[in-house]
Amino acid sequence: MTTPTPDTSARWGLTFPLDGIPLADQRRLVEALPDLGFTDLWSMETAGADAFTPLALASVWAPQLNLGTAIVPVHTRGPALLAMQTAALAEAAPGRFTLGVGASSPVIVEDWNAVPHEQPFGRSRDTVRFLKAALTGQVVDTHYPTFAVRRFRLERVPAQTPPVLLAALRPGMLRLAAQEADGTILNWLSADDVTTVVDEFRAAGGDGKTVAARIFVCPTADADYARALGRRLIAGYLTVPAYAAFHRWLGREEQLKPMWEAWAAGDRKGAAASVPDEVVDALIVHGEPGRVREELHRYAANGVGIPVPAILPTPEMADRAAAPRDRRQAVAAAVLAVSPG
Numbered sequence: 001m002t003t004p005t006p007d008t009s010a011r012w013g014l015t016f017p018l019d020g021i022p023l024a025d026q027r028r029l030v031e032a033l034p035d036l037g038f039t040d041l042w043s044m045e046t047a048g049a050d051a052f053t054p055l056a057l058a059s060v061w062a063p064q065l066n067l068g069t070a071i072v073p074v075h076t077r078g079p080a081l082l083a084m085q086t087a088a089l090a091e092a093a094p095g096r097f098t099l100g101v102g103a104s105s106p107v108i109v110e111d112w113n114a115v116p117h118e119q120p121f122g123r124s125r126d127t128v129r130f131l132k133a134a135l136t137g138q139v140v141d142t143h144y145p146t147f148a149v150r151r152f153r154l155e156r157v158p159a160q161t162p163p164v165l166l167a168a169l170r171p172g173m174l175r176l177a178a179q180e181a182d183g184t185i186l187n188w189l190s191a192d193d194v195t196t197v198v199d200e201f202r203a204a205g206g207d208g209k210t211v212a213a214r215i216f217v218c219p220t221a222d223a224d225y226a227r228a229l230g231r232r233l234i235a236g237y238l239t240v241p242a243y244a245a246f247h248r249w250l251g252r253e254e255q256l257k258p259m260w261e262a263w264a265a266g267d268r269k270g271a272a273a274s275v276p277d278e279v280v281d282a283l284i285v286h287g288e289p290g291r292v293r294e295e296l297h298r299y300a301a302n303g304v305g306i307p308v309p310a311i312l313p314t315p316e317m318a319d320r321a322a323a324p325r326d327r328r329q330a331v332a333a334a335v336l337a338v339s340p341g
Contacts, residue, residue: 010300011066012340013040013308015214017054020317020331029332030061037340040066042100042212042308045073046108052085059093066096070185070214070308071167073104074120074127076113080152082127083134090135090158100185100212101127102167105240120242121173122146124166128180131164165210168201169246175204183210183305188243190282191298193250198303212306215299218286219337220314226286227277229312234283235272239263255279284312289337296338309338 014033017023030041041058045051051069058067067089072082082101090097103120110117126144134140137157140149163182168174177184178201186197198211216233218226237243239260247256255276262271285295299307316322316330 011039011306012037013042013212013306014038014335014338015308015310016041016043016058017049018311018331019313020327023049023054027061029335030058033062034064036336038065040068040306040308042068042070044070047112052089055089056092059089066098067093068098068100068212070100070212071102071104072100073109074101074123075104075109075115075117079127079130079147079149083131083154086131086162087135087154087156087158090160090162091156094158095160098163098165099131100165100167102185105242119146121176124173125176125180128164128166135161163210165212169242170249171200174201177201178204178206178209183212186211186213186304188237188283189213189250191295191302192282194299194302194304196250210306211304212308213299213304214308214310215296216284216312217292217309217338218284218312218314219289219292219334220286221288222315223286225315226284227280230280230284231272231275234275234280235259235263235268239271252279292337293341311335311338
């Protein structure tokens, strides 16, 4: 890798672990990230790695990096277990860990984890309130509206209390994040959408609080490949009711209505095919490295304090016939493309 000149004006993250390389083989790449200008690693939790284990490894591999989860669902762990996992990672990476939680989706919570996805707003509110008390070592003996905790106290209280961020899309959850959490985590929005969302967050009391955003990036000059991949992802995600409502609020009702109708009719391929190029190009950053970095910096300029690129597989990364060394080189090239430059 050629090392770019780091941008020290803001934090800059990367979604971790990366696809295409076994987790145990990602140490050298993680160790190199600070020299490339990265300040943060943020995990995710869907059906791959859990949110905490990769960050525990990274806390040792690159002790300069800030670490965060984006996100841990509020339903899939009990309140005490969530507090314990948070405290353990905060102890392993003192002053460098941020917990990001969110309501997640019925598929992840109900279909995959066998937990009712009930009262997502209330559960998010109550989880943040519980964590803000528990992580400071208080005894929590409280009946919250969505759950009750009896006489719980952390045995290992982190010396530095980790911030708690709440994932948010529309005004209600943005207000909750602004008023109850230490910041918010955004997802599935364009650089131009950031202004709308951040203005709402700040107006609700979030001015000065942390704003992180996961940004999907496919660093390839093959626009047809990137758009085909982007259409499949958009059809899979933005048909989830919460994301559909989010994009209606952002003004994409007419652009995405054919996709929603096809999906509701059971036509998955038709739904993906109906997503316009302009929507894909807005929500999936793709192109040559220079164009990718320019677009990522627009997110930061519009109000994202911690851009967190999530690298989608490029044609070289997706080539299952490629030798492991070639795939590792393709991943390294993609990481360099999303570095701050």
